[in-house]
Amino acid sequence: MTQFLIAVAIVAVVGILIYNTLVARRNQCDNIFASIDALLKKRYNLIPNLVSLVKESMAYEKGLLEKVTALRAKAMQPDLSPEQKIAIADELARPLHGLMVAVENYPELKASEQISQLMRSLNEIEEQIAAARRAYNQAVTDYNNARQMFPSSLIAGWFSFESKPLFEIPEEVRENIDVQELLKR
Amino acid sequence: MNLSRSALLDYYYDELYPELVELEAERRKILKWAAALALIVALPAIWLSLQTLKIGSETPLWIAAAAAGIFGFGVNWLMLSYRRRFKRRIFSKIVTKIDPSLLYLPTGTIDRTLFTVSGLFGDRIDHFSGRDLIRGEIGKTPIAFSSVKAEREYRDARGREHRRVVFAGTFIVTEFHKSFSHTTLVVPDLAEKYLGVFGGWLQTFSGKKVVRLDHPGFEKEFVVYADDPVEAHYILTPIIMEKILALRHRTGSNLYLSFRLNKLFIAIENGGDWFEPSLFRSLLRFDVFRGYIENLNQILSIVEELNLNRRIWSKE
Numbered sequence: 001m002t003q004f005l006i007a008v009a010i011v012a013v014v015g016i017l018i019y020n021t022l023v024a025r026r027n028q029c030d031n032i033f034a035s036i037d038a039l040l041k042k043r044y045n046l047i048p049n050l051v052s053l054v055k056e057s058m059a060y061e062k063g064l065l066e067k068v069t070a071l072r073a074k075a076m077q078p079d080l081s082p083e084q085k086i087a088i089a090d091e092l093a094r095p096l097h098g099l100m101v102a103v104e105n106y107p108e109l110k111a112s113e114q115i116s117q118l119m120r121s122l123n124e125i126e127e128q129i130a131a132a133r134r135a136y137n138q139a140v141t142d143y144n145n146a147r148q149m150f151p152s153s154l155i156a157g158w159f160s161f162e163s164k165p166l167f168e169i170p171e172e173v174r175e176n177i178d179v180q181e182l183l184k185r
Numbered sequence: 186m187n188l189s190r191s192a193l194l195d196y197y198y199d200e201l202y203p204e205l206v207e208l209e210a211e212r213r214k215i216l217k218w219a220a221a222l223a224l225i226v227a228l229p230a231i232w233l234s235l236q237t238l239k240i241g242s243e244t245p246l247w248i249a250a251a252a253a254g255i256f257g258f259g260v261n262w263l264m265l266s267y268r269r270r271f272k273r274r275i276f277s278k279i280v281t282k283i284d285p286s287l288l289y290l291p292t293g294t295i296d297r298t299l300f301t302v303s304g305l306f307g308d309r310i311d312h313f314s315g316r317d318l319i320r321g322e323i324g325k326t327p328i329a330f331s332s333v334k335a336e337r338e339y340r341d342a343r344g345r346e347h348r349r350v351v352f353a354g355t356f357i358v359t360e361f362h363k364s365f366s367h368t369t370l371v372v373p374d375l376a377e378k379y380l381g382v383f384g385g386w387l388q389t390f391s392g393k394k395v396v397r398l399d400h401p402g403f404e405k406e407f408v409v410y411a412d413d414p415v416e417a418h419y420i421l422t423p424i425i426m427e428k429i430l431a432l433r434h435r436t437g438s439n440l441y442l443s444f445r446l447n448k449l450f451i452a453i454e455n456g457g458d459w460f461e462p463s464l465f466r467s468l469l470r471f472d473v474f475r476g477y478i479e480n481l482n483q484i485l486s487i488v489e490e491l492n493l494n495r496r497i498w499s500k501e
Binding site: 028032035124127128131132134135137138139142 | 363364396397398399414415416417418419422
């Protein structure tokens with residue numbers, strides 16, 4: 001009887017440890033996603049500044065400016081799901097990078113200290129977003145591995161730990177615009 | 186910074202050779218003295234050992250140890266002026282030749298506080314010494330480095346005190362080009378290297394936050410501890426990881442990196458004698474001379490290799 005009780009206790013302790021690990025890994029994913037969210041917001045906050053600074057000089061890029069503004073407005077809507085947030089962020093990445101490249105064709109904009117500082121900040125945030133996405137994908141991989149591996153898969157099944165999707169990292173996000181290279185041109 | 190082979194040869198023969206010839210004569214003299222000292226120490230040691238063997242059964246190991254100690258101390262004493270002359274007259278010229286803006290202090294060292302603050306080798310260092318401090322700027326990036334030896338005391342089961350070398354090698358302090366607010370440590374991954382997946386599992390019990398990165402080659406060689414996984418990924422981009430890995434292979438020594446307080450600390454565990462003259466190698470050999478330059482270049486090129494001069498982020 002005692003042996004049986006000891007065996008049950010061991011199984012219970014192992015079960016609790018596995019459960020806690022799964023919870024910790026799931027929370028880690030959520031925490032990192034919160035960082036992505038915060039960084040995206042930081043990026044969205046810089047956009048109105050950029051648009052107002054360049055719109056006078058960049059009359060020919062009106063389409064690009066409108067697209068960036070519209071996508072920013074879309075991204076600022078409340079109650080978006082994580083997948084929607086990432087999808088909008090990816091959609092915005094292309095015109096935003098296009099805008100950053102286009103700025104380089106305007107010498108008067110390039111010379112402005114304010115714009116140059118803004119571009120540096122944008123570049124920094126872009127790289128931070130890329131890093132956060134890599135960190136998120138790593139955390140999700142660790143979590144999903146724990147979910148699928150035996151014996152933690154049993155606990156994950158009983159307590160319905162849902163699998164989490166990896167975020168594909170688009171080319172524009174992976175390759176940051178090299179402002180210094182652009183300034184040389 | 187990288188001198189061509191022909192420029193190096195010209196410099197070697199035109200400017201340093203006369204001084205090197207004098208140093209070589211001194212080295213040969215020291216070698217003779219060392220041989221004489223070996224005889225002076227060895228003969229009584231052998232005689233004493235034979236006497237001890239005759240009297241009792243005690244092994245005369247302590248005699249051999251004492252003889253080796255006396256010999257080592259003597260040779261070190263003989264080498265003092267030679268070493269000093271090499272550093273003041275040859276090595277300081279090499280440093281200035283490579284980059285005139287660099288300052289070389291043969292007896293200087295990286296500050297002990299900076300070494301501890303890096304967080305790479307724990308808070309408690311009982312004995313700390315260093316030499317060959319070089320500091321200056323490469324482009325916009327300040328850099329300072331020296332040879333460093335850090336030791337910690339411990340007591341064995343019988344209560345006797347011993348010293349254990351925590352780190353012996355080149356310690357570099359420079360600036361990283363991106364801003365960061367947490368600590369990220371990159372240290373050799375001995376557990377995973379020797380124990381594989383099991384080692385990786387063991388690391389999770391180290392009490393520090395292990396961050397896994399998306400570069401299998403890097404993961405195999407290093408383990409990363411960080412307070413903030415996002416910041417660790419921000420600092421360790423795929424390109425930087427590639428460069429750190431290349432540096433590890435090029436130096437052939439264990440490599441430790443700490444990103445802390447907006448500084449980058451790099452420790453190369455090379456024994457700390459990269460810039461020491463050897464009694465058994467002639468300075469008249471060009472390859473020996475070139476070795477010093479290559480070691481120096483290896484450290485200075487880190488700034489370029491890791492792109493530390495690149496300022497495209499908000500940090501000026």
